[in-house]
Amino acid sequence: MMFNTLGFLVFFPIVIAIYFIIPKKVRVYWLLIASYYFYMSWNVGYGTLLFASTFTTYLGGLIISKVRNKPGKVTALIVTLLCNFGMLFVFKYFGFFTDVVIRISESFGVTLKAPEFSLLLPMGISFFTFQAVSYTIDVYRDESVCEKHFFKYALFVSFFPQLVAGPIERSGNLLKQIKDCANIKLWNARRVYEGAILMLYGYILKMIISDRAKLFVDKVYDLDGYAAYTGLIPIIATILFAIQIYCDFAGYTYIAMGAAKVMGFQLMDNFNTPYFATSITDFWARWHISLTNWFRDYVYIPLGGNRKGKLRKYINIFVVFTLSGLWHGASYTFVFWGVLHGILRIVDEASAKVRDKVFKFFGARENFSYRLFRVMGTFIFVCLAWVFFRARHMDQALDIIRNMWHWNPWVLHDGTIFNFGLDAKEWNVMFAALAFLTIMDCFKYKKKDLLPKVAEQGWIFKGLVLVVGILAVVIFGIYGPQYDAASFIYFQF
Amino acid sequence: MKKVFKFFKIILILALLVFLLIRLNYVLRDKEYASVQDNFANLEKDSVDIVFVGASHCFCSIDPYMIKEKTGKEVFVLSTSAQTVPESYYAVMEAIEIQHPKTIYMEVQYCVNDFTIVMPHSFFDGMPNCKAKYLGIKDLIPKDEQSSFYINLGAYHTRWKNLKEKDYQSNLTAPMGEYVSNDVIYQQPFPIVPMEETEQMPEISRKYLDRIIELCRENDVELVLFCAPYGMLYVDEDQEKLLCSQQKILNSIYDIAEENGLEYYDMFHEMDKIGIDEATDWKDTQHFNASGQQKFTAYMLKKGYIR
Numbered sequence: 092m093m094f095n096t097l098g099f100l101v102f103f104p105i106v107i108a109i110y111f112i113i114p115k116k117v118r119v120y121w122l123l124i125a126s127y128y129f130y131m132s133w134n135v136g137y138g139t140l141l142f143a144s145t146f147t148t149y150l151g152g153l154i155i156s157k158v159r160n161k162p163g164k165v166t167a168l169i170v171t172l173l174c175n176f177g178m179l180f181v182f183k184y185f186g187f188f189t190d191v192v193i194r195i196s197e198s199f200g201v202t203l204k205a206p207e208f209s210l211l212l213p214m215g216i217s218f219f220t221f222q223a224v225s226y227t228i229d230v231y232r233d234e235s236v237c238e239k240h241f242f243k244y245a246l247f248v249s250f251f252p253q254l255v256a257g258p259i260e261r262s263g264n265l266l267k268q269i270k271d272c273a274n275i276k277l278w279n280a281r282r283v284y285e286g287a288i289l290m291l292y293g294y295i296l297k298m299i300i301s302d303r304a305k306l307f308v309d310k311v312y313d314l315d316g317y318a319a320y321t322g323l324i325p326i327i328a329t330i331l332f333a334i335q336i337y338c339d340f341a342g343y344t345y346i347a348m349g350a351a352k353v354m355g356f357q358l359m360d361n362f363n364t365p366y367f368a369t370s371i372t373d374f375w376a377r378w379h380i381s382l383t384n385w386f387r388d389y390v391y392i393p394l395g396g397n398r399k400g401k402l403r404k405y406i407n408i409f410v411v412f413t414l415s416g417l418w419h420g421a422s423y424t425f426v427f428w429g430v431l432h433g434i435l436r437i438v439d440e441a442s443a444k445v446r447d448k449v450f451k452f453f454g455a456r457e458n459f460s461y462r463l464f465r466v467m468g469t470f471i472f473v474c475l476a477w478v479f480f481r482a483r484h485m486d487q488a489l490d491i492i493r494n495m496w497h498w499n500p501w502v503l504h505d506g507t508i509f510n511f512g513l514d515a516k517e518w519n520v521m522f523a524a525l526a527f528l529t530i531m532d533c534f535k536y537k538k539k540d541l542l543p544k545v546a547e548q549g550w551i552f553k554g555l556v557l558v559v560g561i562l563a564v565v566i567f568g569i570y571g572p573q574y575d576a577a578s579f580i581y582f583q584f
Numbered sequence: 585m586k587k588v589f590k591f592f593k594i595i596l597i598l599a600l601l602v603f604l605l606i607r608l609n610y611v612l613r614d615k616e617y618a619s620v621q622d623n624f625a626n627l628e629k630d631s632v633d634i635v636f637v638g639a640s641h642c643f644c645s646i647d648p649y650m651i652k653e654k655t656g657k658e659v660f661v662l663s664t665s666a667q668t669v670p671e672s673y674y675a676v677m678e679a680i681e682i683q684h685p686k687t688i689y690m691e692v693q694y695c696v697n698d699f700t701i702v703m704p705h706s707f708f709d710g711m712p713n714c715k716a717k718y719l720g721i722k723d724l725i726p727k728d729e730q731s732s733f734y735i736n737l738g739a740y741h742t743r744w745k746n747l748k749e750k751d752y753q754s755n756l757t758a759p760m761g762e763y764v765s766n767d768v769i770y771q772q773p774f775p776i777v778p779m780e781e782t783e784q785m786p787e788i789s790r791k792y793l794d795r796i797i798e799l800c801r802e803n804d805v806e807l808v809l810f811c812a813p814y815g816m817l818y819v820d821e822d823q824e825k826l827l828c829s830q831q832k833i834l835n836s837i838y839d840i841a842e843e844n845g846l847e848y849y850d851m852f853h854e855m856d857k858i859g860i861d862e863a864t865d866w867k868d869t870q871h872f873n874a875s876g877q878q879k880f881t882a883y884m885l886k887k888g889y890i891r
Contacts, residue, residue, distance in 0.1 A: 558604065562604060566608070566744050567741075567744070568741070570741070571739055
């Protein structure tokens with residue numbers, strides 16, 4: 092079930108109400124039942140995969156902790172990884188892989204036929220697989236204690252607020268909290284309020300900004316006549332997609348963090364004002380932090396990280412970003428998006444010294460305008476890469492980028508801009524919401540996050556913030572019968 | 585004491601939120617369509633003697649004030665735009681549940697169609713919370729859309745762009761469900777099919793018409809069927825064929841009425857006697873304007889079809 096559906100708005104209060112009144116000892120079981128219900132409401136069969144991933148990684152962890160000799164540990168780890176990544180491969184990458192094989196064989200004059208079967212991509216499979224696998228690897232590395240209580244571990248893998256779109260939690264954080272679940276002081280008004288405010292902020296990002304931006308983006312990117320749109324139209328659509336995907340994913344994260352917080356759990360933050368990044372390296376330290384950390388800890392560092400010379404470091408970066416692209420989706424556009432970021436990241440790294448010299452030569456200093464210039468430059472690169480992420484195929488992405496080089500500023504004032512799903516009033520709401528988002532992110536950038544500050548205010552102010560926020564979502568949110576509740580984009584990964 | 589105060593604060597905020605949401609629901613709702621049902625919901629229980637149901641042909645033909653004046657009975661026109669026969673079934677159920685009138689008059693023009701529902705929000709949104717509403721939504725609305733019929737904000741929240749002064753006002757128009765139009769068009773002459781020529785009614789309409797008859801019988805409510813005349817949407821051969829086919833279906837209702845011991849008045853056959861003037865009495869090709877409505881209602885009263 093989606094966070095922005097009526098189903099969740101009924102499900103969540105019921106889960107909370109029961110969670111608050113049942114005995115401490117059964118809290119874990121209740122949350123586990125709720126999490127499986129949450130996940131299986133999409134497709135009952137999905138539950139089997141979730142269970143399979145949970146069971147194999149649990150068993151892997153148990154065996155690794157029991158076996159004394161290293162070969163035994165390694166074997167257990169490899170089998171666990173094969174089981175989980177194998178499942179991920181079959182359900183997510185098999186179609187893409189066969190397509191690649193067929194294309195390669197065709198280039199050698201051999202015609203192969205793809206097997207005719209299709210599997211429904213389970214929601215969030217990449218998220219829970221990565222989370223579960225990280226636990227087994229941590230146990231293997233002695234960085235985490237093996238969890239013997241199966242149900243507590245199962246809740247760690249399936250915890251519903253972050254199950255289908257992260258953050259990809261580590262056992263050191265979430266599993267530890269689940270183990271202490273019985274000791275959580277449930278009725279802490281301030282914590283519950285903070286959770287509610289986080290959720291509300293997430294709904295504002297998702298329903299007011301992201302889904303509104305989506306209306307414009309889809310009109311440009313999803314129509315077969317996209318090639319007719321030139322100049323500012325594809326540029327605006329791409330900028331709006333950058334906003335859409337950020338508000339969609341960050342919105343989901345805030346709802347997840349808020350829902351968890353209401354229940355007394357602290358999830359990690361997944362975003363830290365990514366569009367204020369001053370370089371691609373900085374961007375990846377701020378965007379989808381839990382995934383970046385995962386790749387760093389389980390791919391980049393094992394490959395040698397930056398310990399084996401510059402060339403090896405660049406290769407490692409390239410491998411990590413290519414895999415990151417593949418993680419986002421089984422298609423050439425996602426892979427290319429990852430490759431592009433890898434290249435930009437390497438260029439960023441390699442050119443740092445030269446760049447600094449150039450800036451020094453021109454007298455640029457670490458002041459606001461210098462940072463603004465870098466922020467804008469990074470944002471442009473990120474947006475260009477988003478074109479590949481959003482496009483349906485490579486040809487479309489290239490066409491769209493090509494079409495951007497066209498001078499037509501009049502589309503801003505001759506009414507053309509209002510022909511893409513957003514009329515003048517919708518644009519006003521969009522600008523107001525973006526101004527709000529920018530203010531919030533500015534405070535967060537300065538490490539003075541406003542959301543926790545609200546919880547410190549008097550009860551009338553706090554109450555009014557909640558009421559006004561809910562009314563804003565109800566009135567200006569994009570939802571309703573004519574509207575197919577837009578999927579959170581990251582669910583498909 | 586501190587705990588009580590904490591609890592009180594939460595209740596106060598929730599109460600404010602609920603109040604504002606209810607008010608918002610009212611402001612955002614499309615008054616044009618919902619006010620008839622709203623007015624019916626606001627009537628004193630069991631205070632209405634006669635209820636009219638049916639589509640726009642019904643409210644364009646019936647002047648409830650004239651009926652009240654001539655008969656001394658309390659009247660309400662519970663007809664809504666494009667009210668299909670299945671919807672009329674739930675309107676009849678609602679009328680019986682809330683007012684239990686002595687007589688229900690059903691305008692049957694929509695029996696010619698095979699529609700389940702056309703404008704669901706105009707019908708259900710103003711309906712008070714009653715069994716008929718619950719059963720109607722469950723029966724006629726696709727499952728994934730049902731929630732927006734219980735919580736209307738889902739359907740209407742985008743109206744913030746079109747709000748006008750009247751959306752904030754509480755005084756509803758049409759206290760007796762009346763509708764009056766002063767528009768005038770010239771109605772092209774249209775054919776009248778003899779009463780003997782009949783055609784079978786579409787399945788859905790027939791099924792729900794039978795259910796309406798049964799429902800009224802079970803609840804001891806008199807049911808009277810009637811049809812207000814209407815012309816062709818466009819003057820061409822296809823439209824003429826369509827109108828003739830529809831009139832044949834309407835003619836077939838005589839047999840249904842006879843089988844069930846009901847009165848049925850197909851006013852296509854009494855057009856001349858009503859005195860409808862093609863130059864002054866139509867608001868569009870399908871509906872009477874104020875003048876046509878006056879003539880039609882007066883004739884129905886004079887002949888004792890409405891009593």
